Amino acid sequence: MKALTACVAALAGLYLAVTPGRAVTLQQLSMDDLISQSTAIIRGRVLTSYTTVNGGEVLTHFKVQVSDRWKGVSADVADIVFPGGAAGAVRQSIPGIPQLQEGQEYVLYLWTNRAGLTFVTGFQQGIFAVSQGADGQLIVQRPAISEMLLNRGGRPVAGTPVRLRLQDMSTRVALVTRGTSR
Amino acid sequence: MRLIRTLLFAGVLAGPLFGGAYFLHYTNRSAPYAPAPEKFDLTALPEKTLTFFVSDDGPSGYGANDGYLSVLAQVRQAAQAWDGVPGSDLRVAFGGQFTPDTPQNGPGAQVVFEDLPPGVYGYGGPVSSGGLNTAGASPFFPINLSKMHISRDLTQPPGPSFTDSFYLVMVHEMGHALGLQHTFTSSVMSTVATRATSVRQPISADDIAGLAGLYPVKTTVAGTGSISGRILFSDTGQGVHMASVVAIRGGAPAVSALTLPDGTFQIDSIPPGQYFVYAHALPPTADIVNPKDPDGKDVAPSGSFGTLIYPGTRDFLQASPIAVMAGKVTKDINLSVTPKASANIYAVSIYSFFGNNAVHPGRFNSTNTKGTVVASGAGLGSNGNAADGLGVQAIGGAVSVSAVRPYTANGYTYLALDLRSNPMGGGGPQHLVFTTSGDLYVLPSAFELVAADAPAVSSVANNADGTVAIAATGLTERSQIYFDGVPARSQSIDVADGTASATPPPGNAGQPAVVTIYNPDGQNSLFAQSGSPLTYTYPDAGPTPVTVQPATLPGASEATIDVTGVNTHFAAGDTSVGFGSSDIFVRKIFVLSPTHLLVNVAIPAAAARAATEVTVMTGFEEVVLPLAFRIAAPVPGKPVPYPRLFNAVTWQQGTYPGAVMTLYGSNLQADGSTPIVSFNGQAAPVVYSSPGQINLIVPSQLPTGPAMLVVQNGSDMSFPVAINIDPPAPVITAVAVNGREVTVSLTGFPADAHPANVTARVGGVSLPATRVTAESGVTRVSLSLNANVPAGDQPLVVYVDGRSSTQATLTVSP
Numbered sequence: 001m002k003a004l005t006a007c008v009a010a011l012a013g014l015y016l017a018v019t020p021g022r023a024v025t026l027q028q029l030s031m032d033d034l035i036s037q038s039t040a041i042i043r044g045r046v047l048t049s050y051t052t053v054n055g056g057e058v059l060t061h062f063k064v065q066v067s068d069r070w071k072g073v074s075a076d077v078a079d080i081v082f083p084g085g086a087a088g089a090v091r092q093s094i095p096g097i098p099q100l101q102e103g104q105e106y107v108l109y110l111w112t113n114r115a116g117l118t119f120v121t122g123f124q125q126g127i128f129a130v131s132q133g134a135d136g137q138l139i140v141q142r143p144a145i146s147e148m149l150l151n152r153g154g155r156p157v158a159g160t161p162v163r164l165r166l167q168d169m170s171t172r173v174a175l176v177t178r179g180t181s182r
Numbered sequence: 183m184r185l186i187r188t189l190l191f192a193g194v195l196a197g198p199l200f201g202g203a204y205f206l207h208y209t210n211r212s213a214p215y216a217p218a219p220e221k222f223d224l225t226a227l228p229e230k231t232l233t234f235f236v237s238d239d240g241p242s243g244y245g246a247n248d249g250y251l252s253v254l255a256q257v258r259q260a261a262q263a264w265d266g267v268p269g270s271d272l273r274v275a276f277g278g279q280f281t282p283d284t285p286q287n288g289p290g291a292q293v294v295f296e297d298l299p300p301g302v303y304g305y306g307g308p309v310s311s312g313g314l315n316t317a318g319a320s321p322f323f324p325i326n327l328s329k330m331h332i333s334r335d336l337t338q339p340p341g342p343s344f345t346d347s348f349y350l351v352m353v354h355e356m357g358h359a360l361g362l363q364h365t366f367t368s369s370v371m372s373t374v375a376t377r378a379t380s381v382r383q384p385i386s387a388d389d390i391a392g393l394a395g396l397y398p399v400k401t402t403v404a405g406t407g408s409i410s411g412r413i414l415f416s417d418t419g420q421g422v423h424m425a426s427v428v429a430i431r432g433g434a435p436a437v438s439a440l441t442l443p444d445g446t447f448q449i450d451s452i453p454p455g456q457y458f459v460y461a462h463a464l465p466p467t468a469d470i471v472n473p474k475d476p477d478g479k480d481v482a483p484s485g486s487f488g489t490l491i492y493p494g495t496r497d498f499l500q501a502s503p504i505a506v507m508a509g510k511v512t513k514d515i516n517l518s519v520t521p522k523a524s525a526n527i528y529a530v531s532i533y534s535f536f537g538n539n540a541v542h543p544g545r546f547n548s549t550n551t552k553g554t555v556v557a558s559g560a561g562l563g564s565n566g567n568a569a570d571g572l573g574v575q576a577i578g579g580a581v582s583v584s585a586v587r588p589y590t591a592n593g594y595t596y597l598a599l600d601l602r603s604n605p606m607g608g609g610g611p612q613h614l615v616f617t618t619s620g621d622l623y624v625l626p627s628a629f630e631l632v633a634a635d636a637p638a639v640s641s642v643a644n645n646a647d648g649t650v651a652i653a654a655t656g657l658t659e660r661s662q663i664y665f666d667g668v669p670a671r672s673q674s675i676d677v678a679d680g681t682a683s684a685t686p687p688p689g690n691a692g693q694p695a696v697v698t699i700y701n702p703d704g705q706n707s708l709f710a711q712s713g714s715p716l717t718y719t720y721p722d723a724g725p726t727p728v729t730v731q732p733a734t735l736p737g738a739s740e741a742t743i744d745v746t747g748v749n750t751h752f753a754a755g756d757t758s759v760g761f762g763s764s765d766i767f768v769r770k771i772f773v774l775s776p777t778h779l780l781v782n783v784a785i786p787a788a789a790a791r792a793a794t795e796v797t798v799m800t801g802f803e804e805v806v807l808p809l810a811f812r813i814a815a816p817v818p819g820k821p822v823p824y825p826r827l828f829n830a831v832t833w834q835q836g837t838y839p840g841a842v843m844t845l846y847g848s849n850l851q852a853d854g855s856t857p858i859v860s861f862n863g864q865a866a867p868v869v870y871s872s873p874g875q876i877n878l879i880v881p882s883q884l885p886t887g888p889a890m891l892v893v894q895n896g897s898d899m900s901f902p903v904a905i906n907i908d909p910p911a912p913v914i915t916a917v918a919v920n921g922r923e924v925t926v927s928l929t930g931f932p933a934d935a936h937p938a939n940v941t942a943r944v945g946g947v948s949l950p951a952t953r954v955t956a957e958s959g960v961t962r963v964s965l966s967l968n969a970n971v972p973a974g975d976q977p978l979v980v981y982v983d984g985r986s987s988t989q990a991t992l993t994v995s996p
Contacts, residue, residue, distance in 0.1 A: 026303065027301045033300070034300075034301075055282070055283070055329075083305055083307075089311050089312055090309060091310050091478075092307055092309045093205045093471040095358075095363065095469040096469045114297065120299065121301055122299065122301025122302060123299070123301070123302055125301055126299075
């Protein structure tokens with residue numbers, strides 16, 4: 001029992017000598033992290049996609065018809081990019097990069113870089129599909145994160161699925177955003 | 183290093199490229215499948231060398247004691263880890279800094295630090311363009327750029343850069359850049375949860391096999407073996423696509439392959455021995471890019487299945503070991519697996535504790551007889567309880583798991599695994615097997631069985647002579663002292679006193695460097711001291727200005743650039759020079775003094791005309807010269823000598839005064855005139871010339887070391903290129919024969935030659951030296967003639983370190 005106690009005590013003040021090592025490495029973001037660290041949060045439906053080559057690398061763009069803006073500023077049609085894809089004969093394979101489905105409605109947590117390119121915050125973590133629940137209520141959900149997620153201590157943690165009512169998420173965004181702005 | 187050495191001499195098997203963990207394209211739709219990987223085209227890389235560059239707008243935030251120089255040093259060492267991998271024809275180099283957006287046309291690899299979206303630490307992957315390259319025996323899609331995007335904020339993982347974990351991330355991401363995907367053997371290409379390599383041995387057998395399979399050397403030596411077979415679904419008889427098939431044995435790293443769509447597989451580059459073989463489905467966190475079909479669409483893995491061990495059991499005690507023999511393929515290792523919804527247990531990490539620090543992978547000191555490591559991963563348990571029916575066993579017998587005790591901390595469920603060591607068992611990586619009623623999970627190299635505690639640094643002090651005095655516990659004769667992750671230039675260790683003296687790599691005034699001791703068993707002093715490591719602070723030193731001359735060269739040129747510095751510490755093997763573009767290739771660096779370099783560079787005709795950044799780096803002493811070099815337009819007709827001479831006598835090696843040598847290049851002869859060749863201004867008699875080749879005699883008065891070669895082709899003069907002049911060839915003065923034993927006497931032979939570096943060739947048969955002795959300027963090399971040496975008068979030549987002796991004749995009895 002002594003060893004077990006020691007282990008528990010050690011984990012309480014954990015420093016783990018592990019760090020990422022994947023084609024995509026993600027930091028675990030809480031719901032409030034997602035809200036506060038995103039520059040824009042929108043609800044919209046994917047219209048189409050196209051690819052470009054930028055600095056020798058491929059970017060896959062998704063055009064999203066924006067139906068609601070929960071945070072930040074967005075055009076009526078947002079242009080959201082993901083690294084990798086195929087642009088003509090140029091292909092870039094990046095394990096773990098998510099994709100959006102054309103015609104699907106999402107709530108998307110977005111971040112725009114200094115070059116003006118808009119990415120999804122935390123990649124898989126910032127994508128929530130919108131659908132109608134059995135009770136007729138709109139729900140948003142995200143599957144378990146298949147990428148390796150690391151917590152702030154650098155320790156791998158599970159990316160559990162998220163499912164909640166659209167209204168509840170919207171309320172949470174409003175609350176956190178107000179708190180941030182104060 | 184033992185493993186690497188073994189493979190170095192063993193080589194790899196040549197054969198078709200099977201389903202290794204690569205970025206694959208299937209070029210046909212039915213068996214037998216013809217997979218084509220994405221990889222660099224070695225014929226498009228100068229001297230088959232891929233150079234990594236690091237963006238000059240580095241990280242914006244660092245943790246304590248961290249900085250950009252440490253980052254660069256780690257990237258350089260990561261490149262070295264992939265350079266010269268046994269069985270691989272690819273070479274990997276570090277090119278220093280580059281300025282983003284510098285135009286460049288050659289294939290290249292880059293590390294860039296960027297503001298990434300919140301929650302993203304890094305990503306990357308190879309870019310290929312163009313169609314299938316079918317020029318060689320194995321078709322492939324050429325990679326033209328690989329870029330690693332790392333967050334600029336190194337206060338977060340993977341920082342700080344002086345830790346072994348940052349270094350291993352760089353090695354891992356470079357593996358992707360070279361064309362490797364994830365494997366599940368705890369190799370450096372495994373995901374972070376299971377990876378179990380270390381600074382002292384950064385890549386494992388599976389990584390070596392992966393790179394050797396992607397870039398195989400053309401001439402291979404049979405010394406490793408292969409296992410082939412097929413994985414089928416038991417219900418349908420259909421092949422399983424992308425099953426991971428693993429060969430494993432106690433105390434050694436595992437080697438693996440993925441199956442093709444028809445379920446066939448071949449695991450190559452396996453050191454000979456007895457292995458268990460098991461197949462498992464890809465875990466949910468596999469993070470592998472699917473192969474593409476001829477239309478470019480994904481070919482997904484088959485559904486999941488239960489892990490099975492050959493010949494068809496879930497119990498390693500019932501498994502049949504497979505014999506792997508050098509040069510042989512052990513065939514028909516087939517398994518019939520049962521579909522299941524998904525793996526319950528996966529991504530398991532094993533930790534051990536050093537004070538409050540949890541270290542992964544765990545270490546168990548066998549001298550303590552008993553110990554505890556901690557397991558964390560999906561499916562092991564929840565709410566403080568182990569998964570129903572969970573059992574944990576070790577493979578091999580060196581260690582046994584005596585108890586499994588679940589507990590919770592910070593809301594997560596962990597398993598404490600109590601271990602007992604077997605006094606008769608060996609050390610090295612230990613594999614664990616986790617079983618439940620419905621699941622079997624094998625974790626290769628789960629923890630390391632060691633025979634001593636980790637080292638710890640107790641004091642660091644500056645000596646007046648520039649060395650550093652270190653006191654430490656756990657020192658061994660083979661401990662290595664690092665400064666911010668870079669090995670000391672030299673060191674001496676007194677194990678009995680627990681002290682060491684080390685010369686740190688050159689650094690900049692005031693730079694703090696974390697002092698770390700790494701032991702051969704993979705343990706290091708940061709295990710217990712990562713929270714408060716001891717540091718060395720570099721003393722004041724003057725500025726280190728550097729100049730390069732010439733600062734402009736045209737495309738389609740070979741030239742030597744003269745690099746001079748002030749207060750610099752250039753050293754052979756420690757100084758790297760880069761020109762900020764994959765279009766400028768550094769062929770060779772001659773270190774003339776701590777302040778003077780000669781750098782042979784090659785610039786292809788298709789090089790982009792651009793101004794580039796020059797980086798000269800020795801240890802942490804880095805000089806960056808922005809826009810200091812320029813590529814100009816090619817000069818038509820200018821002679822371009824390739825800066826390497828080939829001995830025109832077929833059995834001879836080395837470039838020495840009086841030798842007849844062949845020089846290759848372009849425009850070496852103009853309009854039928856006889857070219858003039860000089861070394862350091864001394865004319866070399868030309869015995870044959872054409873536009874592409876000159877045969878010449880090396881001037882007899884040249885000293886050893888670099889000499890500047892210039893070709894005047896009759897209308898224009900080449901840029902000078904540095905050629906290394908070797909000592910004169912050793913002369914065979916006598917040959918004594920006693921039965922099958924031969925003693926060769928030579929003069930001019932290195933007195934300190936090690937027998938391992940000395941060989942002879944008799945009648946075309948290579949023979950190792952059995953003994954080398956030297957006395958009064960005469961070296962005697964002993965040989966044993968084997969049955970392959972033909973009878974009669976045979977030519978005899980002795981080789982040492984790449985140099986050949988004069989030739990003698992040996993009469994061999996039948």
